[in-house]
Amino acid sequence: MTNTIADVEEADVILITGSNTTENHPVISTFVKRAVSFKGARLIVVDPRRVKIASFAHQYLRPNLGTDVAWINGMMHVIIQENLYDKKFVEDRTVGFDELKRVVEKYTPEYVEEITGIPAKSLKDAARMYAGAKSAAILYCMGITQHTTGTDNVKSLANLSMLCGNLGIPGGGVNPLRGQNNVQGACDMGGLPDVYSGYQKVIDAEARKKMETAWGVTGLPEKPGLKVTEMIPKAHSGELKALYIIGENPLVSDPDLNHAEKSIGNLDFLVVQDIFMTETAKTADVILPSKCFAEKDGTFSNTERRVQRVRKAVDPPGDIWDDWKITCEIATRMGFPMTYETSEAILQEIGQVTPSYAGITYDRIDSIGIHWPCPNEQHPGTPILHTEKFPIGKGVFFGIEFIPPAEKVDADYPLYLTTGRVIYQYHTGTMTMKTDGLNDRAPECFVEISPKDARQFDLANGSAVTVASRRGQIEAKIQISEKAVEGTVFIPFHFARAAANRLTNAALDPVSKIPEYKVCAVRLAKAA
């Protein structure tokens, strides 16, 4: 997030898109609901499902799946045409406005209505509401990123925010809500193929040199590595021979699961390090048991870049180790001794090689976490990014054209499917499904469908159906709901036994390589 969670309550207008906030980030949703209910903030929700937070909205826009670039361009069209943009900000802090203006020119509200299904009038109202705000915050989640055009969607939101001068101010910003607790930290720490910790690029000779000195090695590889969504096909083709998987369960979470299973089955060697025998662990050659968060000391970085302490509360069940210790032991046995006394010693090394974490110590974050960047031990941290300038100097507008999603409905597969989560379960369920109460509330997979579609396909609430896409099929129960909008069904992806990802499309965004979990075409039939 460019801004903090608490900062949401400062916003004049909040725009939420592609985020089922009340279920996926319940505590952030409380900030939004309070801002709207008690502090006079106005809320715009743009989502293909009528999610709970939409009931708090002053404007709810319902776009067709995968048409985000179109409605965002449409809003910018209105804002530019009606002269509502922040000319000073555009002038002083950005470049590329003319290109943006040229591209959004044709996205008239009427044209956008044809693509997105959003009534032209509603789009205009929403654009005026957003542009009229003193400060407007944008919150988004996987509903924006998990598309073949995910990168375009994110850039478009940044365009919109810059256009109205909403970056670098309290109550503003473009704020991705991270789904898993330490996504931010995994990225910050170099758990990405192209960067070391602190986003220092592997193609940058100076960064490589710095790491070589710190780690006492020479000749670090300079070519960016494979993204997870590229590793799977390479495993399939035989180029990737071995995988070391720490705490992930791709055999439920990957798109087009049938393909992923074959690919992983093709590896010569698979090591899985986890706290449970997950679907993925079952296929491993070696399983290494690790501690869970309640048994560990360390830090997590939350979605607002706040680095916070994790503390050991209980002993682990047996002789099991910290993830870092296991990795260090493998390194040592491969002839590269890696030892640390404590997790604190690791954070010290992180601070030495990572400028944005340099000022963060266990002592300093003992009672309250600090937002990176925090370049030295006197620095208070940075709750709001880009207050004076962007890392690259000026903000760049990108003129982005709408591209339709990779898969379309047709006579054989007449319904769109989108996937997501429910409040009572988490990710692939390995953790939440151990609490009976949560299973009692959300016991099994379901297909959420609108009352009208249910009538059309003659499906009764609670009845079993098979859902088939071009890639696979699953069985689940019908749940008729007002949340669903005609033509689109929703399935939560938590449940291995009816894994939604047997259906989803592995088509990738060309830049981020994020798969299009949020759109594919399916058909429903009564289960035999």
Next chain:
Amino acid sequence: MSSNSITINGNELTFEPGETILEVARRHSIDIPTLCHLKNTTPTGSCRICVVEVKGARSLLASCATPASGNMVVLTESAKVVDARKQIIQLLLSSGNHNCAVRGGSSDNWTQFQLNVQKDDQSQELCPVWGDCRLQDLAYRYQVNGDAFAPTPTRYAIETVNPFIVRDFSRCIQCGRCVQACNEIQVNNAINFGYRGPESKIVAAGDRPLKDSECVFCGECVQVCPVGALVEKDVRYQVRPWETAPVKTTCSYCGVGCQLYLHVKDNRVVKVTGVDAPPNNGSLCVKGRFGFNFIHSEDRLTTPLIKENGAFRSASWDEALNLVANKLGEIKAAHGPDSIGVLTSARVTNEDNYVANKFTRAVLRTNNIDHCARL
């Protein structure tokens, strides 16, 4: 004296415009007891335990709802105040099944009362929040018991039909904190006051059980309930506050990173509560508060496993680690570093991730590292 100063118990104190008497007092470490007051919500002034005597005022004033004003002279523990508080506490104690030891102790009355409560509670034990109850604290502080008034018969049965929260209406003192928490903090709008007068009860819409209501089991109401009316189901009669020690840490589910206390008893996490600090200021969701059973699940992996002929067998750390190191070394030698990939995790710590990053790049010599955040 100046226009922004107020005298409390003889101390001249300054206040900020808009501050209530209670806020000024607390800021200066003067303890005025409260029951219904809940930070960051509209004061309701309903319990009246926080009354104080203000010179010149005709009656006692609720300090949580009275703004401080220039030259006000306040007494927080005058004889009049103490009398009023005693009476309120006595009424509350007799309003329901408050069977902690503060309710007298010797009479037959007590025996019959206690037997009735045990029947309602389905337990031989004293109140489930004994030792962690604001009403009990106040009864001690003001040295009163419930004998002054006849006990009130139980009107509504205990609700136990959801997996997480037990609602014991007989111990509810109608302070309204749960209502404030649900509507003004979590804004889930699931519960409110229902019925009137002595029938009054906290209800979900249509007086339905929580499980059939808008309730999403965030548990904020349980956390703020000052008495034993709302208790976590798995904690009730299983865990007593003095048996546990809290450890502050960060939630392991979503990216909000809520700060929470894991309450530990005999090396087990038995309860979770929210820490009143950023980013969550005490709030949690159902997963953070109730989804901790996985920690002690029977299904946890407890030893390294090696697959042989299609089945896993347990192995020592040495054997497993040597095997992994040898295999990765062989594959690297035969097919090059880029034939190996590492998936690190959005669920392990920064320290774990950093080490995985270093291992991949410095030891395996590839940049093939990613995690599943995009999935």
